[in-house]
Amino acid sequence: METTLIYKDGSSNKFWKINVSGKSYSITYGKIGTVGAVKVKSFDSEEACQKDADKLIKSKMKKGYTPANAVDQVMKEGSMTEIVFWEMLKTAKQKGEDTEEQIEWMVSHLSKKPVKDIVIFDYFFNQNYLKSYTSDLWAAAYIIMGGASDDSFDYFRAWLLFQGKEIYDEVINDPEKIIPHLKVLEDEEDVPQLEDLLSAASIAYEEKTGLNYDEYFDLYVKLTGDETIPPDIEFDWDEEDVDGLKKKFPTLWEKYGDNPLEY
Structure with a gap:
């Protein structure tokens, strides 16, 4: 499961993406149009992982983040080929x-x-x-x-x-x-x-x-x-x-x- 959120106001223009897979998830975050930073967290079970991910998504949306449109170029792809x-x-x-x-x-x-x-x-x-x-x-x-x-x-x-x-x-x-x-x-x-x-x-x-x-x-x-x-x-x-x-x-x-x- 992958969820990408964005936050825009007068001074902020940033994204937050979470990708849940099995017992771990990765979060990528940063200024829109950049590669962003990445962090990973693992859990003892898939249920615990999904529960924590859902909690984080709700928390971000309470702070004003909204779902990104599929056509939006939110993240820059990495330069490594x-x-x-x-x-x-x-x-x-x-x-x-x-x-x-x-x-x-x-x-x-x-x-x-x-x-x-x-x-x-x-x-x-x-x-x-x-x-x-x-x-x-x-x-x-x-x-x-x-x-x-x-x-x-x-x-x-x-x-x-x-x-x-x-x-x-x-x-x-x-x-x-x-x-x-x-x-x-x-x-x-x-x-x-x-x-x-x-x-x-x-x-x-x-x-x-x-x-x-x-x-x-x-x-x-x-x-x-x-x-x-x-x-x-x-x-x-x-x-x-x-x-x-x-x-x-x-x-x-x-x-x-x-x-x-x-x-």
Whole structure:
């Protein structure tokens, strides 16, 4: 259930929208024509949630709020699109001498955006990030780094995504295409991992609102409906089967099999 109310008088021109879904609701509010601020509240039952929502609607209407017309352009849509998401990654890579400075810039830049844009940025990240959760790419990461735990593979995939859409898609389709993009890391004796990118959006949210990760996650799920859990991978390789790995990715094995990138 969604209800949008507006309030107009000589000095005010604002909206208030509540969206009830199951045991929680989200409220978006602000000046008409803006994206507005967002907050979420959860309850133990759907009945308690609906009761509280009805109470809030009645309270707002007593204060002079009236239902918005369906044709009214009450809220401005957020500016975050998938194109903007990839452009932000590209820009971030130009904003520092190393990934630490680049992620710091991204967090700072995101924290200045509306909360909804922060959440949608994270949504695009997660949807694209999930594409790289494959047996083939895990095998490639294992060869390149001489091993790849669950966490290590997560950080590897984040690093790969940070290289940009074209490289990301290319390497997912053919992991051996990653080799030219590892040259800088070889020279710096570094590894292809970027843990900090995984939490960039939630840290930006915390900087903007002062609220913690649990509150951010509740808002994220409420606004996007995304509770995606990576599926179980059916591995077609075995870490102890050296011949199998050599056969699977011969070029990667020739370059990194006996000389992996390690800390």
